[in-house]
Amino acid sequence: MTYSIKELERLSGIKAHTIRIWEKRYKLLQPERTSGNVRLYPSIELMKLLNVVTLLENNWKISKISQLNEEQIREEVRHLIESQPVNAEIQINELLRCTIHYDERGFSEALSYNFEQMGVRRAFLDVVYPFLNRVGILWQVADLHPAQEHFASNLVRRKIISAIDSLPFEGAEEKETFLLYLPEGEYHEIGLMLANYIIRSSGFQSCYLGACVPTHNVCDVVKNVRPDYVVTFYVTSARPEEFLAPLYNVADVFEGDAILVCGNVPKEIVEEDLPKQARVLRKVEDLESLLSDGESISDI
Numbered sequence: 001m002t003y004s005i006k007e008l009e010r011l012s013g014i015k016a017h018t019i020r021i022w023e024k025r026y027k028l029l030q031p032e033r034t035s036g037n038v039r040l041y042p043s044i045e046l047m048k049l050l051n052v053v054t055l056l057e058n059n060w061k062i063s064k065i066s067q068l069n070e071e072q073i074r075e076e077v078r079h080l081i082e083s084q085p086v087n088a089e090i091q092i093n094e095l096l097r098c099t100i101h102y103d104e105r106g107f108s109e110a111l112s113y114n115f116e117q118m119g120v121r122r123a124f125l126d127v128v129y130p131f132l133n134r135v136g137i138l139w140q141v142a143d144l145h146p147a148q149e150h151f152a153s154n155l156v157r158r159k160i161i162s163a164i165d166s167l168p169f170e171g172a173e174e175k176e177t178f179l180l181y182l183p184e185g186e187y188h189e190i191g192l193m194l195a196n197y198i199i200r201s202s203g204f205q206s207c208y209l210g211a212c213v214p215t216h217n218v219c220d221v222v223k224n225v226r227p228d229y230v231v232t233f234y235v236t237s238a239r240p241e242e243f244l245a246p247l248y249n250v251a252d253v254f255e256g257d258a259i260l261v262c263g264n265v266p267k268e269i270v271e272e273d274l275p276k277q278a279r280v281l282r283k284v285e286d287l288e289s290l291l292s293d294g295e296s297i298s299d300i
Helices: 005-012 016-026 045-058 070-083 088-100 104-118 120-135 144-166 190-201 214-223 240-252 282-293
Strands: 037-042 177-183 205-213 229-234 258-263 278-281
Touching: 005 016, 005 037, 005 045, 005 120, 037 045, 045 070, 045 088, 070 088, 088 104, 088 120, 088 144, 088 282, 104 120, 104 144, 120 144, 144 190, 144 240, 177 190, 177 214, 190 205, 190 229, 190 258, 205 214, 214 240, 229 240, 240 258
Parallel strands: 177 205, 177 229, 229 258, 258 278
Antiparallel strands: none
16 A cells, blocks of 8 residues: 555644655655656555654654664664553554555554543543544545545443443433434544443533434434434534434424533534534533533533
């Protein structure tokens, strides 16, 4: 598998202009070239660049890094991983390395390490979300190596499902109930799953419907479960009318406290356009504030 210089920029965070300078000045990377003289980088070159980024993040100079061979660079990175407290950039690069090579065992071990050292919430915010953003699957559907994207997202899903399954149910019966779902056309449920983990770990009940749920099915569940709150995520961009119509259908049968709308709200929509029960949550802390303090939704 090969990557363009723009894909290297996206995955590593290093500007294409800087990559070209490093190639010319330090012979750091050795791209292949097409008949039209376009740079193409094999996976091994991407891995080298990710390791270089890790060293740069830990106060190495590029001039010093360029004096090391590939094995020496990898050895220095291994030393950093083993000897330091959790470093988000190092962990992100490790997840990228495992994704590129479809290394399921390494990916799972890296996620477990992050969850154990940082806690599920912090690991998601500091490591998993930035990682997923780099491979283009959190807030948009990219056409860049979809097999790798599915490989990574499915392992993340599996890990958070395991974390949710480990949470106790005791005491939740006396707390409010949250209904969580993704509307039709929405398939990337990792953000919704994190919300479910936060809700459950805070001692509340949840009814989790998952991805791409038809609106009439959501309405049926609302009428039967009678949740106190409804939580929905929008990841892909939607036209205002496609965004609002399902919300109003749900609002028509909802008798609880609030419908919490998270994610990618169309910029054309203002608060007055939403159903009166709906509120937009801008960040994870908004949900946590509601759960921990009993804060009024209208104050968010």
